[in-house]
Amino acid sequence: MSLSHKSIDLKRRMREALRGGGEQAIEKQKATGKLTARERIIALLDPKSFHEYDLFVEHAGRDFDMSEKYLPGDGVVTGTGTINGYAVCVFAQDFTVAGGSLGYMHAKKITKIMDHAMKLKVPLIGINDSGGARIQEGVNSLAGYGEIFFRNTQASGVIPQISVILGPCAGGAVYSPALTDFVFVVDKISKMFITGPEVIKTVLGEEISMEELGGARVQAEITGNAHFFAENEIDCFEQIKQLCSYIPWNNTKKADSFPKKPPRTRQYSIDKLFPTNSRQPYDVKDIIRAISDDSEFFEVHEFWAENIVIGFARMSGNTVGFVANQPLVLAGVLDVDSSDKAARFIRYCDAFNIPLVTLVDLPGYLPGVDQEHAGVIRHGAKVLYAYSEATVPKITVITRKAYGGGYIAMCSSHLRADFVFAWPTAEIAVMGPEGAANIIFRNEIKSADNPEEMRKLKVKEYKDKFANPYVAAAYGYIDAVIEPDETRDMVIHALHISADKIITTPSKKHGIPPF
Numbered sequence: 330m331s332l333s334h335k336s337i338d339l340k341r342r343m344r345e346a347l348r349g350g351g352e353q354a355i356e357k358q359k360a361t362g363k364l365t366a367r368e369r370i371i372a373l374l375d376p377k378s379f380h381e382y383d384l385f386v387e388h389a390g391r392d393f394d395m396s397e398k399y400l401p402g403d404g405v406v407t408g409t410g411t412i413n414g415y416a417v418c419v420f421a422q423d424f425t426v427a428g429g430s431l432g433y434m435h436a437k438k439i440t441k442i443m444d445h446a447m448k449l450k451v452p453l454i455g456i457n458d459s460g461g462a463r464i465q466e467g468v469n470s471l472a473g474y475g476e477i478f479f480r481n482t483q484a485s486g487v488i489p490q491i492s493v494i495l496g497p498c499a500g501g502a503v504y505s506p507a508l509t510d511f512v513f514v515v516d517k518i519s520k521m522f523i524t525g526p527e528v529i530k531t532v533l534g535e536e537i538s539m540e541e542l543g544g545a546r547v548q549a550e551i552t553g554n555a556h557f558f559a560e561n562e563i564d565c566f567e568q569i570k571q572l573c574s575y576i577p578w579n580n581t582k583k584a585d586s587f588p589k590k591p592p593r594t595r596q597y598s599i600d601k602l603f604p605t606n607s608r609q610p611y612d613v614k615d616i617i618r619a620i621s622d623d624s625e626f627f628e629v630h631e632f633w634a635e636n637i638v639i640g641f642a643r644m645s646g647n648t649v650g651f652v653a654n655q656p657l658v659l660a661g662v663l664d665v666d667s668s669d670k671a672a673r674f675i676r677y678c679d680a681f682n683i684p685l686v687t688l689v690d691l692p693g694y695l696p697g698v699d700q701e702h703a704g705v706i707r708h709g710a711k712v713l714y715a716y717s718e719a720t721v722p723k724i725t726v727i728t729r730k731a732y733g734g735g736y737i738a739m740c741s742s743h744l745r746a747d748f749v750f751a752w753p754t755a756e757i758a759v760m761g762p763e764g765a766a767n768i769i770f771r772n773e774i775k776s777a778d779n780p781e782e783m784r785k786l787k788v789k790e791y792k793d794k795f796a797n798p799y800v801a802a803a804y805g806y807i808d809a810v811i812e813p814d815e816t817r818d819m820v821i822h823a824l825h826i827s828a829d830k831i832i833t834t835p836s837k838k839h840g841i842p843p844f
């Protein structure tokens with residue numbers, strides 16, 4: 330065959346492989362508001378940067394008439410490209426080909442691109458749109474998932490791993506994302522479950538729709554499996570690009586620096602946003618914006634466990650990870666979910682050299698039978714563990730309440746915060762004045778002629794003594810009492826001088842966090 334004939338042959342083979350599951354299947358995909366696998370990758374990456382590999386890989390199924398079937402690319406598109414000019418490895422499952430199900434060679438394509446990502450030390454982005462293990466390939470599909478899970482775990486904390494759920498994803502198609510750092514979902518398109526509605530109906534006799542069982546809102550608001558929620562696929566890809574601007578490309582690097590910008594103080598000034606009445610709630614996101622470059626805050630897990638706020642911002646041009654109690658929701662208490670949310674983010678930031686800024690205003694851990702029985706001891710301990718373990722710069726600002734276990738847990742100096750600042754409004758104590766007075770002055774209150782008057786007196790006595798930052802300051806537990814409008818400068822200076830801190834930790838294989 331001459332060169333031109335070879336070239337024609339190549340083009341024919343490519344055309345065939347690139348047609349995916351065929352026109353009808355693609356039409357069905359589009360009718361549900363979904364892009365095709367390749368369109369998704371192209372929309373995500375920098376223009377013209379995508380290079381595809383393993384286009385001619387064929388499936389290895391032999392049973393149930395599979396050997397007669399042609400599955401283009403074995404239902405997954407893999408390759409490399411760039412985001413914001415930097416290399417990334419990417420795969421996108423093609424639902425139009427056997428429902429994006431994962432057979433032996435499909436898995437091989439994914440593990441190959443994962444190995445590239447680890448070798449090149451660049452992020453891995455997986456677009457999942459799959460019915461899970463390909464049923465016809467039996468144990469070989471399970472083996473494929475096992476190989477993926479192993480690599481997800483090896484890559485954890487080395488390269489960023491980002492998962493996008495863009496279709497009905499079952500079984501292994503959601504367990505691999507669960508092992509990655511960030512999961513994105515899109516309204517009405519993403520569905521995640523281990524066992525779908527059919528199995529639930531068969532086993533339990535319960536009827537539920539895919540959307541109600543594991544739709545995007547369920548995952549973003551109730552389970553916390555998803556970190557980011559988007560209205561549509563293009564919005565989702567824009568969010569991924571934004572995330573990529575805040576994180577370093579691997580664990581040996583720091584995130585890119587950007588030109589320093591002042592906060593937009595006309596809109597976000599602490600003076601106006603922080604209430605004078607200490608019982609009045611406020612939105613801590615406004616305080617974050619009031620001290621961040623250009624008042625930009627990229628929130629993670631925005632709709633789940635909203636009593637704690639986590640996310641990325643920049644201070645003096647450099648990425649920081651914010652962890653902040655949210656007084657607007659449950660007075661900012663730590664509970665099972667908010668502890669999980671904070672602890673995982675702290676560990677992400679620590680693994681990827683992102684300094685932590687913690688804003689404290691909480692009455693403590695949430696009391697109650699539900700919480701105790703849900704394991705608030707174990708979950709709450711994750712926050713203690715994560716902060717204690719973290720060796721990145723850790724700066725803490727106590728704005729108002731820092732009571733009890735909450736004071737310790739929210740990156741106190743005892744868990745090795747590098748600098749702890751308190752506003753004059755800070756109240757650092759074992760518990761709130763009302764509760765404390767009721768316990769320690771119980772007898773005086775009970776035996777007083779006017780118990781209510783006595784209670785008020787004792788609450789005031791306790792408040793005067795402890796509901797301020799000066800007792801903690803007297804012991805050196807906080808480094809400075811600062812005016813709220815000094816916060817940004819103080820934090821930036823503290824971050825600057827802590828940037829190259831050296832911490833030696835005890836030699837061990839790994840710790841055993843309270844998972």
Ligand code: HXC
Binds near residue numbers: 460474504
């Ligand atoms: C083989 C599959 C498949 C699978 C879907 N298809 N899932 N083929 N193996 N796992 C095929 C369908 O047969 C169909 O082929 C095409 O993909 C589209 O599927 P539909 O059912 O028509 O689409 P839809 O109605 O949108 O439903 C999507 C779905 C459903 C919810 C994902 O297909 C489903 O429930 N699939 C099975 C899910 C599952 O139980 N997977 C195994 C998980 S166990 P045709 O030829 O008709 O177009 C697992 C093990 C790892 O993953 C566990 C690790 C812990």
